[in-house]
Amino acid sequence: GADAQGRRGFRLGCTVQGPAGPVRLDLAVQAEPTLRVVGERLSDGGETLLSTALRDPGRSAVQAAWYTAGAVPVTRAPFPDDRLGTALLPLRVAGTTDGELRVLAAAEQVVVALRSAFVCDPQPRRMRATVPVGEGRLTSSCDNLAEVLYRTRSQCAQRHARLVASAHTGCAGEVTGLTAELLGDGTVQARTERGPGYSTPLGRLGDGELRYLAFALVLQAGPHVLVVDPAAEVPSAMQSLTLLADGLDRSLDTRQTGELLALAASICAAGHMRLLATVTEATAAAARGAGGVTVVDLAP
Structure with missing residues (x-):
């Protein structure tokens, strides 16, 4: 609930493993x-390396203090309240x-981890229309899925074949291919091939099918086709991506969800990739004990 000044908020946190522990x-x-x-705390081994606190609600700044262990054990300065102090x-x-x-090693470790994340929330209503040709990097809403398919379908035959196999598993009816064609107005339309001479525009797929296909593409294509900022501090062979999906199983049936979790x-x-997702209790129950899946109960 709100406090006396009508303020509402929430708390969240994470732990990042790396060279700094x-x-x-x-x-x-x-x-x-x-x-x-309004408050931030960076710590390792139980020792606080950075802390911030809102002292004056009328100012757009928080008071920050960080560990130095020098002549002055702690340094203090104001930080803006619309940025992550770390x-x-x-x-x-x-x-x-x-x-x-x-302090710098701990901050770098956390910032690299947070930058190496892609929030994926496919929006079927925005995925049905044709899209203009762009740089071919998938957005969080996956509204330019057709454009990404247009770019990637010829880059790796093996990866594309795996995506087609996933589409066949998660979509109604037979799917023998995924194509994308450039239309006369400069936009791209994606289609599912249904056998010789038959195809269906992606826009005719159901909400669950579109969300399933988008997640399958993200998992199999990797970060090079996503709108993410690669961590240049980390060698490419050692980089990893965290895929964040709130409501992964929304609009999906049990079979589609199971196939996505297995994939x-x-x-x-x-x-090189992690999936962090929230799901319904039914999906969580079905996923318990599955190989490679960890279920954490968030119920109070």
Whole structure:
């Protein structure tokens, strides 16, 4: 509920494993009446490396303090309340003491992990129309799925064949191919081939089929076709991507959800991709004990 000043918010956090060890980031976010980060804590080994707090609600800044372990054990300064303080540390910390180097290493580890994430929420109503030709990188809503298929269908025959096989499994009726054609007005339309001489525009697929196909494409195509900012600090062979899906099983039937989870487990086993998703209780129950899948109960 709201406090006396009508403010509402929420708390969230994560732990990132890496060269700096397990680093924990906790946030307190005010959602109403304005969106702002009102508290932040970066820590490793139980020691606080950065903390911020909103001292004056009338100012668009929080008071930040970070660990230095030098002549002055802690440095304090105002940070903007519309930015993640952890991401600002490299601009403020010189790295002249062991403490500052520790802070920078922890901050870099967390920021690289957060940047290496793709929020995927396919919106079927936005996926049905033809789309103009662009750079061919898939958006979070997957509204340009046809354009991405147009770009990728000839780049890797094996990957495309696997996507067609997934489409055949998750869509009603036979699917023998996925094509995308450039129309006279400069837009692209995707189609599912249904056998010799027969095809169906992607726009005629059901909501569940479109969401299933979008997730299958994201899992199999990888980060090079997604609107993400690659972590240049990490060698390409060591980079990983976290796929975030709130309501993964929305509009999907049991078979489609099971196939997606099995596909994700297979892809993620290579170590370059992770899937973090929320699902219904029924899907969670069915997924318990499945290989490569960990179920965490978020019920209070």
